Amino acid sequence: MGWVRSLFDSRYVGVVGLLVAVLAPFVTATTYSLSVMTSALLFAMLAIGLNIVVGYCGLLDLGYAAFFAIGAYTSGVLATRYGWPLLTTVPVVIVAAVLAGVVIGGPTLRLRSDYLAIVTLGFGEIIRITANNLAITGGPSGIYGIPGIDLFGLDLSGPVGFYYFCVVVVALAAIGAARLGRSRIGRAWRFIREDEDAAEAMGINTYRIKLAAYICGAIWGGIAGVLFGAQLSAISPPSFTFLWSALILMAVVLGGMGSTPGVVVGAVIISVLPEILRGVADYRYFVFGIMLIVLMVFRPEGLWPHRAVERPLRRSRRRQPVEEPPVESGSGGRLP
Amino acid sequence: MTNAELLQVRSLRLAFGGVTAVDGLSFSVSEGSIFSMIGPNGAGKTSAFNCITGFYRPSAGTVVLDGEDITRLRPSAVAARGVSRTFQNLRLFGEMTVLDNVRAGTHLTIRQNPLDALLHTPRFRRSEAEATAHAHQWLDFVNLRGDRAAEARHLPYGEQRRVEIARALARGPKLLLLDEPAAGLNHSEKRELLELLRRIGELGVALVLIEHDMGLVMQVSDRIVVLNFGKEIAEGTPDEIRKDPAVVEAYLGKDEEGDRAPRPRPKPLERTQENTP
Numbered sequence: 001m002g003w004v005r006s007l008f009d010s011r012y013v014g015v016v017g018l019l020v021a022v023l024a025p026f027v028t029a030t031t032y033s034l035s036v037m038t039s040a041l042l043f044a045m046l047a048i049g050l051n052i053v054v055g056y057c058g059l060l061d062l063g064y065a066a067f068f069a070i071g072a073y074t075s076g077v078l079a080t081r082y083g084w085p086l087l088t089t090v091p092v093v094i095v096a097a098v099l100a101g102v103v104i105g106g107p108t109l110r111l112r113s114d115y116l117a118i119v120t121l122g123f124g125e126i127i128r129i130t131a132n133n134l135a136i137t138g139g140p141s142g143i144y145g146i147p148g149i150d151l152f153g154l155d156l157s158g159p160v161g162f163y164y165f166c167v168v169v170v171a172l173a174a175i176g177a178a179r180l181g182r183s184r185i186g187r188a189w190r191f192i193r194e195d196e197d198a199a200e201a202m203g204i205n206t207y208r209i210k211l212a213a214y215i216c217g218a219i220w221g222g223i224a225g226v227l228f229g230a231q232l233s234a235i236s237p238p239s240f241t242f243l244w245s246a247l248i249l250m251a252v253v254l255g256g257m258g259s260t261p262g263v264v265v266g267a268v269i270i271s272v273l274p275e276i277l278r279g280v281a282d283y284r285y286f287v288f289g290i291m292l293i294v295l296m297v298f299r300p301e302g303l304w305p306h307r308a309v310e311r312p313l314r315r316s317r318r319r320q321p322v323e324e325p326p327v328e329s330g331s332g333g334r335l336p
Numbered sequence: 337m338t339n340a341e342l343l344q345v346r347s348l349r350l351a352f353g354g355v356t357a358v359d360g361l362s363f364s365v366s367e368g369s370i371f372s373m374i375g376p377n378g379a380g381k382t383s384a385f386n387c388i389t390g391f392y393r394p395s396a397g398t399v400v401l402d403g404e405d406i407t408r409l410r411p412s413a414v415a416a417r418g419v420s421r422t423f424q425n426l427r428l429f430g431e432m433t434v435l436d437n438v439r440a441g442t443h444l445t446i447r448q449n450p451l452d453a454l455l456h457t458p459r460f461r462r463s464e465a466e467a468t469a470h471a472h473q474w475l476d477f478v479n480l481r482g483d484r485a486a487e488a489r490h491l492p493y494g495e496q497r498r499v500e501i502a503r504a505l506a507r508g509p510k511l512l513l514l515d516e517p518a519a520g521l522n523h524s525e526k527r528e529l530l531e532l533l534r535r536i537g538e539l540g541v542a543l544v545l546i547e548h549d550m551g552l553v554m555q556v557s558d559r560i561v562v563l564n565f566g567k568e569i570a571e572g573t574p575d576e577i578r579k580d581p582a583v584v585e586a587y588l589g590k591d592e593e594g595d596r597a598p599r600p601r602p603k604p605l606e607r608t609q610e611n612t613p
Contacts, residue, residue, distance in 0.1 A: 176454050179453050179454055179456065180450060180453055180454065182453075183448065183450065183452075183453030183460065183464075184443060184446055184448045184453070184463070184467075185450055185453065186453070187432075187436055187439060187440065187443070188440075188443055190429065190432055190436075191429050191432075191440050194428075194429035194430060194431060194432060195427050195428075195429055197391065197411075197423075197427065198423065198427040198428070198429065198440075199429075199440065200391075200410070200411040200412050200415070201389065201391075201411055201412075201415055201420070201421050201423075201427075201504075202412075202415060202420075202440040202441055202443055202503065202507055203412050203415035203416045203443055203444040203507060204412055204440070204443050204444075205410070205412040205413075206412065212450075308431060308432050308433045308436065308487050309433070309485070310433050310435055310436075310484070310485035
């Protein structure tokens, strides 16, 4: 079993995942299958973002679809009402997502995480209802005619072009999240998840680090929202219900909290399985539900759980754990 | 050992509703010295620790570190000023590796921002290598024997205690507060702890211990404060404490009569001191 485990911990899982995504359209490239695969990618992006908040940092966010909505609406409004090319809206989307993250996370992250769950649940609904009532967001009928992606004159609005554009964006998002997870701030997120008091005692300002996780999640969600608008070319408030937040959270838990490859697999399953189950027509969500329950009963830690491993950095020494002479006292390191 | 006062606790008081956990506690710890807090269970020792490190906000009194009032700072700010601590019940990051646990102590010292991490800049690699080297160094210092790449929760209890001390040391403290470091350790582990505490003292780090093991306390401490029901009943050198009638009555006397849960007696430990060169 050891080699199987090391296979799953390997650095090359990302490369394999990318290859699968790149080659999938060569297996089936109907408009329908491309749209399912693109949705799966967007879902993966959302799961990767929510994983930073829930998986790394242990903060329960029940309103993640709000950031998704903020991204979709910000870019949609700018693109349709002011004629901005879609990609130029991304910086504004990021700013809007960060602001929303600060506004909602700022007061609530001072509290313990149960409160955060309740407040984020409300926040998700507030954003949706606001979009439903504002004139600029098109009210209940939403925004339509959102343009596709145009990358320096390269038209990526067709299903194939857009799919590959999403592959690139989601791959970068996955690499980014995984790299953050293995850095100073990523360790701090995990310290907080493991034991907030002990993290605080190590000089980690847990409030600020939690806010950073929340803001990162918001940015990932906002960018996924831009892609969502570009894919469907129309968005409306019912696209951002609590069900979305719940499904994204389900993808994270199902895949394995804290594990980037895990949540990508979880997201693909959550988004593709209902399509595969179309054969059982009306019962498909029933079968889907049963399968999820069975899975969580037999594999509560998720399909591909995160495991703590030490990856030697390039140029770093590999140490033998046992036969090391103790450091002479006095030379014991930098002390103030 | 210098005589400069590193930590000064002045008439510290902590009340939870009607219960006064700490009542007018004052003491000071000089640089590089070993100070112990003893007293029966529930005497307010851990509460006092929590007030010093910012986890509790005292109802009255001040905590001064190096001339700076740190009473109302949040725990991370207290830690950033050079105060590290361990917890009474082990508080390791159980599902993270031993090395990651100790890297926690380097959080404030390594220079790296999220952009470095996203792009894996040379600065990122350098700071990560530095954090790893630093973690190894402190694990060497505490003589950790277990696998450093393993999850911390899989180590034996005694080793986990060492990891916790290594983590606190990696923060680079001027003052280290250890809450019952000998609890649950066997005889030989206690002897190693004693030696470790002395080596920490030699680094110039001031230590404040909460400890029930009288043998250990009497051997390592420069000064001792005795608490009972939140009140300070005596303060002095180990010799003064041993002779203090109030202490003997409130604490040591009971111990002699065997009222308390059986713990290793002071005597075997005193013998080990003779054996140590």
